[in-house]
Amino acid sequence: DENLKEAPATPPYNLSEYFKQFLFPQNECELHNFRLSFSQLKWDKWIIAPHRYSPQYCKGDCPRVVGHRYGSPVHTMVQNIIYEKLDSSVPKPSCVPAEYSPLSVLTIEPDGSIVYKEYEDMIATKCTCR
């Protein structure tokens, strides 16, 4: 009730948004942008391309009922129950990458030869709770 008294009179169509804040944590587990350029790392002398690289990362709290939303196995909920009811030294499920995409890199090797290489799992594209 207090919340409702405090809450501004929200127009009816915004009700689902309003209730969502009670269903899932504010900073829910999701993918965050991160862009770097190899010149920041001073690696641009030997990494010719790409100039910019967006590895992305996963951050946020895992809601208690993670099932369908994150494609989490049942073990994740079991781990949450252990943390809440049995032993809080067992960590809560973590927000981690679930899928990646590759990256193509053009580099100069120590012997002066040039190599184009495609690396697996270099950019996080989806997050999950585990």
Added chain:
Amino acid sequence: PHSRGRVVSDKISGLLVAPEDNTSELNSLLRLPKGVKRGYALLPPLLKVLSDRGHQNWESEVPRLRPDSRALRYMKRLYKMSATKEGIPKANKSHLYNTVRLFTPCSECKHRDLMKGDVHSVDLLFNLDRVTALEHLLKSVLLYSFDTSVPISSSITCVCHLSVKERDFSSQVCPSISHSIAVSLHFEVRKRKWVEIDVTSFLQPLIATKRRNIHMAVNFTCLMGDPQQNTKLENPINMALVPPSLLLYLNDTSEQAYHRWNSLRHRRKNPVRPRQRSSLLVPTGDKENSQGKRASRRRR
């Protein structure tokens, strides 16, 4: 420590080689727990390389050959054709390679042939130390770049004689010729800055045996005119040819390399599963019945 060793991802790509100023930072990341020599032995080979190279300072290593500017231009063009600006490999089914290495010749003893005109032959030595055991050859190409500022008529014909030299260690005589081929090319220089000569079948046996050094003599003669129009091939072009680079298209089978067919297979494994039609499960005896149902369903 053992399980912790397993937690460290073995997917760290060869990309994270320590440059000069991040050595300490990277080292602290890779530094092994005190006295965990056993743990070190369990680390994936790649991490060993990283932690070893973490001690080498990028600049203080032996002076390296700076890449040839033409070769660098060619590889940048190959990169643009193979990946997006953000570095994502293009879903190009035709290209199965996930690694392309370009080698410039270590040494070449150019000697002009006494024959008439400009017969350009050079001895080339390519060092292939950078090719790893898990990189399998798909295609190899000799890459000539033409200095197109020289005014040349539109079409020329070139003949390239290639011979591989085996160093015969038993006797001190100079390397003998092990096998050679002649390749004839006809092309228009005005449109092309690069000429690629496919030498895959020629070099396959050497690269398959993980040969570290390839010593070859290349004799490259270009003449004006077009043999099809049987214009007389005359006055050989006096063209300054830059020694060719060796281009290897490889399939890196290591874990951290991107495998197109793998991602294709992955997509095939989890397609959006089409709904099974119940009639497929009907035993044959009721075939007419099910067809009747199907027809009426379709009509509906």
